[in-house]
Amino acid sequence: xxxxxxxxxxxxxxxxxxxxxxxxxxxxxxxxxxxxxxxxxxxxxxxxxxxxxxxxxxxxxxxxxxxxxxxxxxxxxxxxxxxxxxxxxxxxxxxxxxxxxxxxxxxxxxxxxxxxxxxxxxxxxxxxxxxxxxxxxxxxxxxxxxxxxxxxxxxxxxxxxxxxxxxxxxxxxxxxxxxxxxxxxxxxxxxxxxxxxxxxxxxxxxxxxxxxxxxxxxxxxxxxxxxxxxxxxxxxxxxxxxxxxxxxxxxxxxxxxxxxxxxxxxxxxxxxxxxxxxxxxxxxxxxxxxxxxxxxxxxxxxxxxxxxxxxxxxxxxxxxxxxxxxxxx
Amino acid sequence: xxxxxxxxxxxxxxxxxxxxxxxxxxxxxxxxxxxxxxxxxxxxxxxxxxxxxxxxxxxxxxxxxxxxxxxxxxxxxxxxxxxxxxxxxxxxxxxxxxxxxxxxxxxxxxxxxxxxxxxxxxxxxxxxxxxxxxxxxxxxxxxxxxxxxxxxxxxxxxxxxxxxxxxxxxxxxxxxxxxxxxxxxxxxxxxxxxxxxxxxxxxxxxxxxxxxxxxxxxxxxxxxxxxxxxxxxxxxxxxxxxxxxxxxxxxxxxxxxxxxxxxxxxxxxxxxxxxxxxxxxxxxxxxxxxxxxxxxxxxxxxxxxxxxxxxxxxxxxxxxxxxxxxxxxxxxxxxxxxxxx
Numbered sequence: 001x002x003x004x005x006x007x008x009x010x011x012x013x014x015x016x017x018x019x020x021x022x023x024x025x026x027x028x029x030x031x032x033x034x035x036x037x038x039x040x041x042x043x044x045x046x047x048x049x050x051x052x053x054x055x056x057x058x059x060x061x062x063x064x065x066x067x068x069x070x071x072x073x074x075x076x077x078x079x080x081x082x083x084x085x086x087x088x089x090x091x092x093x094x095x096x097x098x099x100x101x102x103x104x105x106x107x108x109x110x111x112x113x114x115x116x117x118x119x120x121x122x123x124x125x126x127x128x129x130x131x132x133x134x135x136x137x138x139x140x141x142x143x144x145x146x147x148x149x150x151x152x153x154x155x156x157x158x159x160x161x162x163x164x165x166x167x168x169x170x171x172x173x174x175x176x177x178x179x180x181x182x183x184x185x186x187x188x189x190x191x192x193x194x195x196x197x198x199x200x201x202x203x204x205x206x207x208x209x210x211x212x213x214x215x216x217x218x219x220x221x222x223x224x225x226x227x228x229x230x231x232x233x234x235x236x237x238x239x240x241x242x243x244x245x246x247x248x249x250x251x252x253x254x255x256x257x258x259x260x261x262x263x264x265x266x267x268x269x270x271x272x273x274x275x276x277x278x279x280x281x282x283x284x285x286x287x288x289x290x291x292x293x294x295x296x297x298x299x300x301x302x303x304x305x306x307x308x309x310x311x312x313x314x315x316x317x318x319x320x321x322x323x324x325x326x327x328x329x
Numbered sequence: 330x331x332x333x334x335x336x337x338x339x340x341x342x343x344x345x346x347x348x349x350x351x352x353x354x355x356x357x358x359x360x361x362x363x364x365x366x367x368x369x370x371x372x373x374x375x376x377x378x379x380x381x382x383x384x385x386x387x388x389x390x391x392x393x394x395x396x397x398x399x400x401x402x403x404x405x406x407x408x409x410x411x412x413x414x415x416x417x418x419x420x421x422x423x424x425x426x427x428x429x430x431x432x433x434x435x436x437x438x439x440x441x442x443x444x445x446x447x448x449x450x451x452x453x454x455x456x457x458x459x460x461x462x463x464x465x466x467x468x469x470x471x472x473x474x475x476x477x478x479x480x481x482x483x484x485x486x487x488x489x490x491x492x493x494x495x496x497x498x499x500x501x502x503x504x505x506x507x508x509x510x511x512x513x514x515x516x517x518x519x520x521x522x523x524x525x526x527x528x529x530x531x532x533x534x535x536x537x538x539x540x541x542x543x544x545x546x547x548x549x550x551x552x553x554x555x556x557x558x559x560x561x562x563x564x565x566x567x568x569x570x571x572x573x574x575x576x577x578x579x580x581x582x583x584x585x586x587x588x589x590x591x592x593x594x595x596x597x598x599x600x601x602x603x604x605x606x607x608x609x610x611x612x613x614x615x616x617x618x619x620x621x622x623x624x625x626x627x628x629x630x631x632x633x634x635x636x637x638x639x640x641x642x643x644x645x646x647x648x649x650x651x652x653x654x655x656x657x658x659x660x661x662x663x664x665x666x667x668x669x670x
Contacts, residue, residue: 070464
């Protein structure tokens with residue numbers, strides 16, 4: 001098994017392709033996934049390989065095709081439902097939240113719902129209010145769902161393959177801006193377990209926890225901090241639900257300080273949940289308040305200055321780290 | 330008791346077998362007696378939560394079941410006790426479910442709105458108006474994908490006919506020629522709002538026509554007419570011609586739920602439908618056409634009474650689920666790490 005450098009979109013495609021080769025019940029449906037090769041080219045070539053029975057263009061009807069996916073999953077298939085963005089999945093929340101998440105419980109285990117809802121989440125440049133939202137914390141609030149959010153190409157391949165094989169409904173969050181983001185990806189069979197975070201960079205002075213594309217400004221901040229002699233440990237969550245709180249708590253016990261970098265809005269965000277876990281399980285180890293760097297508690301407008309002001313970035317992260325170190329900014 | 334001229338005409342012995350008539354009679358009586366008893370038990374607070382009864386609509390369940398196969402799937406909304414009983418769920422397990430007992434059809438986890446039975450290909454009672462329309466479409470999608478000739482009966486009420494989910498589902502089901510039979514049970518009222526007050530289009534079957542879906546209205550107060558329409562539709566669907574839509578015109582004698590006094594309609598209207606009661610119509614047909622004797626019907630009545638009496642005893646004597654059951658059936662993953670604090 002060798003590694004190649006691949007962009008995120010190709011890593012995701014490889015996961016889908018390998019799982020469709022492996023299991024006849026796996027199929028892909030969504031807007032523009034077939035003849036157009038996917039709005040972001042994730043599904044390029046899949047129509048040619050698997051044909052229109054298994055790679056299906058849908059009309060623009062998120063509620064309808066998400067529900068068709070749920071019914072198909074209850075009846076023995078393994079659908080991958082692509083949303084062009086999670087912003088459009090809001091139209092399908094009834095099917096994700098009221099149905100996919102509750103099928104197993106309502107039927108007392110008689111019907112499973114092995115389905116993957118996937119697509120990009122979060123901001124993607126100057127796309128304005130309706131196309132820039134982060135849904136990880138929304139979906140993670142719902143028991144019955146599992147939520148994955150990652151942009152590392154190898155993780156994306158390994159986690160998407162695990163997600164497709166999983167018997168529970170999964171929300172899989174990608175990023176529009178990161179589809180061309182490259183990394184080494186193992187060839188062939190490669191599975192990453194759901195629910196495990198990874199330490200991207202070891203450090204001793206402060207723990208930085210993040211996920212999805214915020215890993216990039218967080219690593220950038222860690223570099224800047226290193227130049228000042230501050231050693232930051234960087235954790236990439238990869239899975240949001242179930243949350244790998246053990247990896248976070250172990251790190252905080254070592255560094256005694258934590259910043260959560262989370263593109264979600266602050267209220268009831270992924271950061272809020274982590275803050276709870278850390279104060280509960282590492283209270284005696286904390287030398288400073290758990291601190292978060294979220295997107296602003298506003299809608300995201302269009303102008304570049306407003307986008308800049310809204311999003312977490314390396315400068316904001318460095319500033320937060322200095323505040324928990326009680327160092328001069 | 331009056332039967333309509335139309336239903337008397339249709340009730341020639343040659344059309345349906347004695348077995349079918351008696352099957353209809355027994356099933357409709359089982360549903361009626363089950364729900365009458367459930368309402369009594371609700372009054373005694375043995376049953377809690379929402380409880381929507383099917384009384385008056387029994388011919389729909391009966392006519393569908395005799396016209397389809399056991400391997401076919403059914404999914405419906407929350408007024409669903411009758412559909413589950415029609416599928417073959419027992420009065421015992423259904424009554425125990427209403428009581429919230431561990432022996433219930435879904436182990437006391439669903440209650441009145443959410444019976445499911447994988448064994449009987451029953452994909453449940455759905456509590457979100459119209460949500461089961463795309464789900465039933467997806468169940469049918471899977472049957473086509475797997476290459477069977479099974480169909481999925483996707484049922485909903487007249488209220489759900491106004492949901493966007495219906496239009497999205499009808500559109501894709503026709504575009505992809507899915508083996509789905511849509512049945513709207515038009516009982517005249519979406520909770521307290523009459524069909525006439527919810528749209529300019531009150532002939533619900535015509536909604537299918539805008540997708541070129543074969544669609545027709547059906548008398549829902551008689552299992553014969555329901556059976557005939559469902560058979561016609563099933564034949565069309567199994568021939569690979571795609572979906573079919575039936576507007577089954579029926580009536581619920583009781584309110585929307587147990588808490589609804591139904592002040593939005595007149596006593597005269599309710600009484601006029603009771604004169605077309607599906608059980609009485611069927612009984613009259615059987616006796617007038619000498620399909621079976623009064624003694625044979627009496628034997629069925631006695632059998633059903635005992636079955637329902639026993640189901641209440643069974644429910645009473647069954648245990649509630651152990652509190653540990655809270656943590657089961659949320660995920661298939663056995664060691665899922667729940668947040669416990």
